[in-house]
């Protein structure tokens with residue numbers, strides 16, 4: 676592991692900036708904003724970064740994607756982690772997913788069509804039954 680990341684694993688992470696006594700809100704991934712399950716990954720910048728050091732709470736998938744970016748990245752400065760998180764966020768944030776909706780993979784389109792066929796058949800059947808009942 677390189678010296679620019681610190682990673683901790685915890686199932687009992689305490690949300691930041693939460694006054695005591697308030698009901699715990701669900702923790703969400705800082706990148707994809709999905710609710711975090713049992714595996715919570717905490718990634719923090721270390722070293723000489725220009726401004727305030729940043730930290731991210733990530734889900735397993737985003738953590739894997741960030742680490743894959745770190746391995747592939749040619750950047751060797753302390754900002755390496757920030758760049759990797761930014762690149763992963765460009766693909767995995769809800770806004771990015773919405774803007775990339777038209778650029779789905781063949782596998783994703785197959786799943787969509789696999790669900791749309793039975794739904795369309797059921798709706799079609801309901802319309803036929805309604806029309807048949809109407810002209811009884």
Ligand SMILES: [Zn+2]
Pocket residue numbers: 704705706707708709733734735736737738
């Ligand atoms: Zn995530």
